[in-house]
Amino acid sequence: KENLGDLSKGLADFFEYDFSKFSGVKIVERDKLDYLLREAKLAQEGKLDPATAVRVGKMLGAKLMVFGSITQLDGKNARMVVRVVDVETSEIVTTADREGKPNFVEMEKELVKDVAGKLDLALSKEAGAAIDASATPDMDAARLYSLGLKYMDEYQYEKAYDYFRKAYEKDNSFAEAKKKMEIYKPLVS
Numbered sequence: 001k002e003n004l005g006d007l008s009k010g011l012a013d014f015f016e017y018d019f020s021k022f023s024g025v026k027i028v029e030r031d032k033l034d035y036l037l038r039e040a041k042l043a044q045e046g047k048l049d050p051a052t053a054v055r056v057g058k059m060l061g062a063k064l065m066v067f068g069s070i071t072q073l074d075g076k077n078a079r080m081v082v083r084v085v086d087v088e089t090s091e092i093v094t095t096a097d098r099e100g101k102p103n104f105v106e107m108e109k110e111l112v113k114d115v116a117g118k119l120d121l122a123l124s125k126e127a128g129a130a131i132d133a134s135a136t137p138d139m140d141a142a143r144l145y146s147l148g149l150k151y152m153d154e155y156q157y158e159k160a161y162d163y164f165r166k167a168y169e170k171d172n173s174f175a176e177a178k179k180k181m182e183i184y185k186p187l188v189s
Contacts (some may be wrong), residue, residue, distance in 0.1 A: 007139075008070065009153075010146030011108055014135045015066065015082075017176070018112040021127035062087050066115070070104065078102035082111045084119065094118040105135050105142050134176065141170035145177050152180070157187040 020027045064084050071079045081097040096114040098107040109131060116123060123131075136142050148163030161184040167177035 006143050006150070007104060007146050009149045010142050011068070011070070011104055013146075013149055013176075014105065014108050014142075015068065015112060017134055018109065018131045019066070019116075021130050022116055022121040022123055023127070025121060064093060064119075068111075072102065073099070076101065078104070078107075080104065080107045080111060082115055084115060102139075103137070104139065105137060108135070136167070136171040136174040136177070138171040138174070141167045141174050141177065144170060145174070145180075148177070148180060152184070157184050158189065160184050161188045 016027055019025055063086070065087055066082060066084050068080065068082045071081075073079055077100060079097060079099040081095065083095050084093045085091065086093050094115060096111050096118065098110055100107070112131065113123075136145070144163050144167035148160045148167060151157075151160035151163060161181060164177050164181040164184060168174055168181055171177070
């Protein structure tokens, strides 16, 4: 449970990055949504209520919102579910899910492509390659990256840098970890 909690921030970041590769899609960053929720005092105990998020999505000008969940079914199996909600009507437009070995990064990529297909989103060969090359197949590196994001959000830049560095050391093909590491290195004393 703790590892899934650590990993969720990174998975949200991977979803955001991957969906940004589709032409005609504009991403409203989760940070902006969280900021508005805090400002409007609509979040309780850090949990995001989909109905509240839809109202905030309207304020941001979003048309669709993507929600997801991860469930560890047992020691060898997990399930990821994605729901796309129409901001105007609050109706679920489409869903996708994957169940199996808990390789969450691989499942995330499959879900992005599944949802994109259901929404008829155009994906160029270059964008498809960028999605396939993004993130990391190493779950430990993904968890370390997620912890870096957590500390980044808490303005603990030394810790953020350290976790991005550890993620990159675990998988030196993990471009996003290297990019974030380079961004935060100058902020480390």
